[in-house]
Amino acid sequence: MKEVMKKLKYLIIIAMTLMAISCKKDFLDMQQLYQKTDASYYSNPGEVEQGLTGIYSCLTTSAGADEPIFLAELLSDDRFGGGGTNDLQFHATDAFASSGVDMYLEMYNDAYKGIFRSNLLLKRFSNADYKFDTVSKNQDHGEAYFLRAYYYFRLAEFFGTIPMPLDPAPSNLPKAKVDDLFAQIATDLKSAIEIMPAIPFTSIPTSRLGHATKWAAEGLMARVFLFYTGYYSKDALPLPGGGSITKAQVVTWVDDCVANSGHGLIPDFRNLWPYTYSSPLGPSYPYVAHNHLHWIGDSTNIETVFAIKFSPYGGWSAPSQELYYSNQLVLYMGMRLPQIYAPWAQGWGGGPVSPLLWDSFEPNDIRQVGSILNVNINDTFNEGDFVKHYKWGADNQYQETGIWQKKYIPVQVPDTGSKSYGKLIGMFCVMYGAPNNYQLWNMQDEVLIRFADILLMGAELGSTKAQTYFDAVRIRAGLTSKPVTLDNIKLERRHELAFEGLRYFDLLRWHDEVDAFSKLVNIPIKNAGVAATYTATYRPETGGFLPIPESQVTNSAGVLLQNPGW
Amino acid sequence: MKQKVRYKALYQLIARSMLVLLLSFVALSSFAQERTITGVITDESGGTLPGVNVIIKGTTTGTVSDLDGKFSIKVPGNEATLSLSFVGYTGQEIQVGNQTIINVTLKEEVKQLNEVVVIGYGTQKKVLNTGANFNISGDKIKSLNTSTTMDALKGISPGLTITQNSGQPGSGTKVYIRGIGTNGSAGPLFIVDGVQVPNIDFLSPSDIESFDVLKDAASAAIYGSRAANGVIMITTKKGKIGSKTTITYDGYYGWQNVAKVPQLLDAKQYIDIMTEEFANSKRTLDFANQVPDYSKIMNGTWNGTNWFDLFTDKNAPVQSHTLSITGGSKNSSFSFSAAYLDQVGILGPQVNNAYKRANLRFNSEHILFEKAGRDVLKFGENLTYINTRNPTIQTGSIYSSDVHNMFVTSPLLPMYAESDTDKAYPYHYSIPLNRSEGNPIVNAIAHDATNYNYDNTLVGNLYFELQPIKNLVIRTSIGGNSDYGATRQWTPIITLADIGNTTQDEVNQKLYNNFTWTMTNTVSYNFSISSHNISLMAGNEVIKNTDSLYIQGKNDNSQFGDALHGYLSNTPLIGVAYNTQLTSQDNYGWGMESYFGRLSYDFKEKYLLTLVIRTDGSAKFAQGHQWGTFPSVSAGWVATNESFMESTKNWLSLLKVRGSWGQNGNQNIPNFQYLATFAIDNANYFFGPDKSVRTIGSYAPIIPNPNITWEKSESTDLGFDANFLKNRLQYSADYYDKVTRGWLVLAPGLGEWGTGAPIINGGSIDNKGVEMSLRWNDNIGKLNYGVSLSYTYNKNEVTAIDNSEHIIHGPTNVLSQSTLEMYRAQVGYPIGYFWGYKTAGIFQDTAQINHYTYTNPTTGKTNKIEAWAKPGDVIFVDLNHDGVINDKDKTQIGDPNPHYIYGIQLNADYKGFYLQITGNGQGGNQIAKSYRSYGDSPQQNYTTDVFNRWHGPGTSNKMPILLAVPDLSTLNISDIFIENGDFLRISNITVGYDLKSLIKKMPFQQFRIYYTGKNLFTFTKYSGLDPEVGYGPNSWSSGIDLGFYPQSKTNLIGLSITF
DSSP: OHHHHHHHHHHHHHHHHHHHHHOOTTTTOOOOOSSBOOTTOOOSHHHHHHHHHHHHGGGOOSOGGGOHHHHHHHHSTTBOOBSBTTOHHHHHHHTTOOOSSOTTHHHHHHHHHHHHHHHHHHHHGGGOOOTTOHHHHHHHHHHHHHHHHHHHHHHHHHHSOOOOOOSSSOOOOOOOOHHHHHHHHHHHHHHHHHHSOOOOGGGSOGGGTTSOOHHHHHHHHHHHHHHHHHHTTOSSEEOTTSOEEOHHHHHHHHHHHHHHSOOOOOSOGGGGSGGGOOBTTBOOOHHHHHHTOOOOOSTTOTTEEEEEOOOTTOSSSTTTOOGGGSOHHHHHHSOSSOOSSTTBOOOOOBOOBOHHHHHTSOTTOHHHHHHEEETTSOOHHHHTTHHHHOOTTGGGBOSBOSEEESTTOOBEEEOOSSSSTTOEEEHHHHHHOOOOOTTTOOOOOEEEEEHHHHHHHHHHHTOTTHHHHHHHHHHHTTOOOOOOOHHHHHHHHHHHSTTTTOHHHHHHHHTOHHHHHHTOOSEEEEETTEEEEEOOOOOGGGTTOOOOOHHHHHHTTTSSOOOTTO | OHHHHHHHHHHHHHHHHHHHHHHTTOOOOOOOOOEEEEEEEEETTSOBOTTOEEEETTSSOEEEOOTTSEEEEEESSTTOEEEEEETTEEEEEEEOTTOSBOOEEEOBOOSOTTOEEEETTEEEEGGGOOSOEEEEEHHHHHTTTOSSHHHHTTTTSTTEEEEESOSSTTOOEEEEESSOOOSSOOOOEEEETTEEESOSTTSOGGGEEEEEEEOSHHHHGGGGGGOTTOEEEEEEOOOOTTOOOEEEEEEEEEEEEESSOOOBOOHHHHHHHHHHHHHHTTOOOOHHHHOTTHHHHHTTSOOOOOHHHHTBOTTEEEEEEEEEEEEEOSSEEEEEEEEEEEEEOSBOTTSOOEEEEEEEEEEEEEEEEEETTEEEEEEEEEEEEEEEEOOOOOOSSTTTOHHHHHHHSOTTSOSBOSSTTSTTTTBOOOOGGGTTOOOHHHHHIIIIITEEEEEEEEEEEEEEEEOSSTTEEEEEEEEEEEEEEEEEEEEOOOOSSSSSOOSSOEEEEEEEEEEEEEEEEEEEEEEEETTEEEEEEEEEEEEEEEEEEEEEEEEEOOSSOSSTTOOGGGSOOOTTOTTOEEEEEEOOOOEEEEEEEEEEEEETTTEEEEEEEEEEEETTSOTTSOEEEEEEEEEEEEGGGSGGGGGGTTTEEEEEEEEEEEEEEEOOSOTTTTSOOBBOSSOOBOOSSOTTOOBOOOBOOBOOOTTOOOEEEEEEEEEEEEEETTTTEEEEEEEEEEEEESOEEEOOOOGGGOSBOOEEEOEEEEEEEEEEEEEEEEEETTEEEEEEEEEEEEEEEEEEEOSTTOEEEOOSSSSSTTOOOOEEEETTSOTTEEEEBOEEEEOOSHHHHHHOEEEOTTTOOEEETTTTOOTTOEEEOOTTOSSSOSGGGOEEEEOOSOSEEEEEEEEEEETTEEEEEEEEEEESOEEEEOSSOTTTOTTOOOBGGGGGBOOSTTSOSSBOOOOSSOOHHHHSOBGGGEEEOOEEEEEEEEEEEEGGGTOTTOSSSEEEEEEEEEEEEEEEOOOSSOSOOOOOSSTTOOOEESSOOOOEEEEEEEEEEEO
C-alpha cells in the first residue's frame, strides 16, 4: 500500500506538470478576424454608406412571384394571374386564394430586412463622425428615415397593419394600431423631407443616382397621405404623440417637388420604356421605327423620382452574383416562349392584361399602343410579323388574353457581338456586356415614384395648380385638356400609370375595388391553348389585404393574429 | 402496431435467455480415483506442440508437453478435468472420463477473451470492458474487397446504420450510431490513430488494423464533447517488435454493372402515353409533324433513344492494388503500405466518371531506452497521405441531377444529328415537339466531362511514451489533419435547345485548404492491491483549427476554347466581365481544450467498474458558456469468473452482465454564433449610371446568441455477453436509450427580426433500441465454419422542439417541381418523417365523386369533399372529418428511418478453400419516389410503371389518370408516392483457394486467389432501382428517390500473396 502511495505521488506530480504546460489561459478566446464585429460599427460616413447600401439592397428580390409590383399588378383588375399552368401562386394571388405554400413570406421578410437594417443604422447614427459635413450627414440620415418609411408603407399597403419594431433587438410584437403605423411612417418621411438638402435632381452627381432624395420623400408622403386618408376615410395623417400632417402641408410639399426638384416630364411618353431602345444596328421594332422613338435611358431620365436599380451581376454564383441583382419583375411579366422576333424576349408570362383596360382608352391616346401589345389585332404595321407568328398556349401559358404590357417586358435585339452571329440577345447585353441569359439580362430601372404620378397626386390633392398638372400629363399623351375632376383623375391614373403597381392601391383607397372586379365576368381566355373564361374573384371581407404569412402567425405563438378573411 | 409486437418479442427473448442461464448455475460434483493419462498434443496442421501446460483443473498439479508434444499426468479420477493452455492457442478443457490416452489438437487462438479492445486513449482487455462496443479486425474488412471501409461494415455491426449517399464511386456514406441523434450533423466522431478526421471514406480498407465503435455514452464519454453521436476509432496497421519482415500484395480487378435497369418507355410507348395524357387534358401533340423520325418509330425501325442505356458504362472496371511491408528489429517496428484504387462508375462513360485514390502510409515505433525488460522511452509516428480524384456526375436534387435527366428526357429526341447543319452538330438539337428539351448527355458532357479535381489528405501524429516505473505510462502525442486540393472546370458554349444556351465558354478554378492540429497528453497507471486491479488514466487535449479557406475564380471567353487550356490565366479580363469572379471564404477559428480522467477497477476480473469524466471548453461558445462536463459510469459482472460457476464452464464459457450511463456533448455549429458581426457578402446595390460599379452594402447577418452552449446527449445501456460451448457460440445483447437534449437548432425566426435567426439549444430526440449479435464457430473435421447474425431495432422519436408549432419544416419542391413540404421534424414523430395525405384509391366514376361527401353535423349541409375531382383522380382521406382536404388532413405517411437492420455472415474453409457470404438488410422504413415532375413538365418520360395508371373505370386504384396539366392528384404529396423500403441484399460472396495448401514448397506464406461477387442479389418489393436511398436535402432527411445513381453489381477476381 505504501508503495502504491509513492507511485501515486509520481502520478500526481506528472499530471500537474502536464496541466500547467498544456495551454495558455486564453486559448479558447478566438478572434473573429474575417468579419467586422465591432459594436461601434457605423462610426464614420464610409460605414454608414455601407449600411445604407445594405438597406437599399433589400428593395430587390429573387422571389419574382413575391415582387411587390408584380403582386400589386396581379391583384388589380387590369391583370390576371397567368404564368404557366403550374404557377399556382400567381393564380392564387389573382383569385384572393391560397396556393398552400407560405405565401408572401419573401415579400414580408424582405421588407423587415430593410426595416431591421434601418433600425440598426438609425439607432447608431449619432455615433457617426462626419466632421463638419452636415450636408452629407443630413442626406444620409434622411435616406435611412425614407427607407424605413418606404418598407413600412409597403407592408401597410399589402397587409393593413403588421408588427412595428423600431429597435434592432428581436421581438415578438402584435400588430401595431393602424394609426400608430401611419404616424411612424409620417414622422419618418417628415424627418426625411425636413433634413435632406434641397438639391435639384439635375445638380446631383450622377454617381449618386438611385439614392433617395428630399423630392422622393415629398412624393412618397403624398402617396402615403392619399392612401391613409382615402382607405381609412380620414382628413389628415397622424404623428406620434399627437399632432398631424394636413392635406395643405402635403400639397405644399408636392408643389415644392414640382417647382424645385429639377424633375419633369420627358417629351414622349413612349421613350420612357426600354422597348424603344434600338441597338447600333438600328430599330428592329417597326412601331419604334415608324414613330422615331428613342429610349431615354435610365440615368438621364428626369422623370424618375425614385427607382430600384439593377445590374449585370445577376446570377447564381453567390456571393458575387445574386439573382436579385437583376430585374425579376421584368422576367416574370414577359411572354413565356423564346420568341424569334425582336424585340420580345422570354419571360414567365405573369399578369396577362385585361381586355377591359385595352378598351378603356380614348382614341388618339398614344399610351394605349405605347403601353400595350395586343396580338388579337392584326397590326402588322406596328408589330411586323410577330402577331402572325404568335403562338397561343406556348409553354402552357395560363389565363392568356393575347394582351401584354410593354412597360416592363424583356427586350432583345440583334447581337452586334462577333461570337453569336446575328442572334438575338438581351438589349442590356448589348449595352453593358454580359450576362447573356434571359433570366438575368433584364436590368431596367423599376420606377417606384415617377414625376407624372407626382403631378396627378398634386391634382388629386387639390393643389392650386391642379389643372396645370393634370393637363401636362394628358397633353403629352396626345390628348386635350379635360376638367380636373376626381373621375377624370381616376381614369388618367389608370392609363398613365398602368402596370406600375399603383392601380390596385388606387382602387382600394377610392373604395372602387368591388365595382371594378364586378366588371370582370366571363372574359374569354385560353389556358394552355384551350379556350376558357375568366371571372374575377374578390373577397371584400379581406379588406383587400393579403394574408400574413402563415408561418409568422404560428411562430408568434398567438401574438400575431391573421388578417380578417384568411 | 406490428413493430410494437416485434419489440415485445425481443424483450421476451432476452428475458428467457437470462432465465436459462440462471437456472444452470446449479452445480454438480463427485468423487475421485487416481490414475495416469498420456497423450500427444498437436496443432491443426498435424505438427506436435511442445511446452503446452497441462493442469488438472481446480488444482496446482500439472505438467508440460515434451519436444514431441507428449505428456503424462496422474489424475485423481474420472471426474477430473484437464486444462490445456499454450500461448497463441485456444485453451482446451477435457473431461477425463474413463480415457487413458488423450490426444489433443489445439487450435490457433481465435482472439477472443484475451483480445484487447481499443478504448479512448488506451486499450483494455475485452473481458474487462463494460461499455457497448463493437470491434472488428482490419482483415475482415479487407476480405470483403469494398472500395470504402464503411461499405464493408454494412450489417456487420449491430447499431450502426450505413447508407451510401449514392452509387457513384467516392460519394461517401451516411453513418449513424444508434439512430439519428440530432438535427445537425448526426455522424459519429472519427478518430484515426488518435487524430480526429471528418470521415474515413478516404482510408484504404487494407490499411486498417482494427475498427472499434463506441456506441454507448459510457464508452464514448472519454471523448466527451464531440461524442454525442458515438465514436468510430481506427487503428492503422503496425509492425511488431522482433518480427520478421512480411511483404504482402493484395490486388483485384472487377467488372461492375447496373444491378437493376430502369424500364423507361420507348418511342412508341411514349407516343401512346403522351397522346393519352394530352387527350385527357383536351390537348394534342403533333407527333407526325414535330418528331423527326416519326415514320421510323411507327413502322418499328427505330425505338427511340434510351438515355439511361446510353449513359450506362457496361462492365465498368474497378481495380485495386496494395503493397504492404511490415517488420521489426529488436528495438524498432515499422509498417508501410502503398495502395491504389481506380473505380470507374457504372454511369457516364461520356464524362469524368472514375474515382481514383492513392494511399501511402508509414507507421513506426522505436524503443529508445530499455531497462530491465521495461520500455522506458518509446517514440513512434503514424502518417497517412491520400490523394483522390472524384468523378463529377451530378446527383442530388431534381434541378441538378444528371441521372434524373436520363429518366425524364423524351425518347423521341435522337442522340446524334443527321447533318452538320444541325445547330448542335454532331449532336441532335431539340426537336420541334419540345423546343426546351436538350440532349441530357451532351449537357452532362458540358458540365462534367471537363471538370478536374484533386484532393490531398494528410493525417498523422508523432508520439513519445515514457514508462519511468513499471506500468506508469506517460504519453504525449502531436497530430495534424490537413486537407487541401483544387478543382478546375472548363464549360464549353452550349447550344442544345431554345433555352439554356450559352454564348461564352467559362473557366472556373478553386483552391482550398484546411488544417487542424491536436495535442494529447496522458498519464496512465495500472496496479493491483491483492486482487483489486486498478487502472488510472488522466490527460488533457487541445485541438485547434487554424486554416479553413477556399478561394475561387471564374471567367469567360478562354483564349483557347478547350478544356486542356482551361486555366484562368488563359482568360483575359474583358471590358465589362460581369462573369469574372473572385470569391473567397474563411471559416477557421474553432478550438478546444479538454481535461479527462478514467478509473477502471476490477476485482479478480469478476466485478468491473469504470468511471469517466471529461470536461471540455469549446471556442464555439462565448466566455462563460464554453465549458461542459460529461461524466459516465459503467459496471459489469463476469458471472463465469465466480467460483460457484466453475461447474457450468463446460457449456457456459462466459457470462458478463453490464450496464452504463453517461453523457456526451455536441457543439457542431458554425463559428462565432455568439458574436455580433457585419457581413458584406450579398447586399450590394448599384448607384449611378455605370452598371458595372458595385456599391458594397453591409448588414448584421445573424442575431447573436451569447448564451449558446453544449448540446448534451444522455444514454443508458444494459447488456450482456454470453459465450457457450467453449466459446463456439457467442451471444450478446444490449438495450439502449439515448436521449439528445438541447439540440442546436436555428431558432424559429420571425420575419420581423429582419435577419438570420440565432442558433439556440432547443430540441431533443430519443433513440431507443435493442441490439443483438449471435456467432457460431466450429469445425467438422477439417471444415471450419462460422455463422454470425446481427440485429438492431431502433425507434426514433423527436421529443421536443422549442418553437410554438414544435416543427422544423422541410423545404418545398423536393419530390418534383411545385410540390410542397414533404418531410419535417416534429415532436412525437420520427425525424424527417414523410408528411402528406393518406389516400383511399382512385375515383372510378362521377358517381363515386358525388358520393364522397361530408355532412356538417350542426348545419346539416352536405358538400362534396373533392368537388374539383374528376374520374381518375386520387381520393384523399379527410382525416379530420371537416369536409375539406387541406393541411389539417396531412399526417405521417412514411418514415425514412429503418426500424430494424440486420446482417448475416457465413464463412467456411476447408483445406485451403474458403467461402464467405455476407448479407445485410433493413426494414420498417419507407421511400418516397418520383422519377418525374408532374407539375411543370408534362412531356417528361415515364417508366413502364405508368401502365398501371387509371385509364377508365376499373383499370387502377393506385395510380391516377395521366394529365398534361398540373393536377392535385400528383402535386399533393400523398402515400401514392410512398413505398416500403425493406430489403435483404447479399452484398458479398467470396470463394477462394490458398495455393500454398496445394504446393507446400511455394516460397510464399500464402498465395490466395479468389472470386468475389458484390450485390449479386437484392430481395425487395421496392419498385425503384435500389432500395438503399440515402438522398435527402437536409442532414436529417433521407429516403427520397428522384432517380438515383444505383449501386453496382460487381464481379471481381483477386490475388493475395504474403512473402
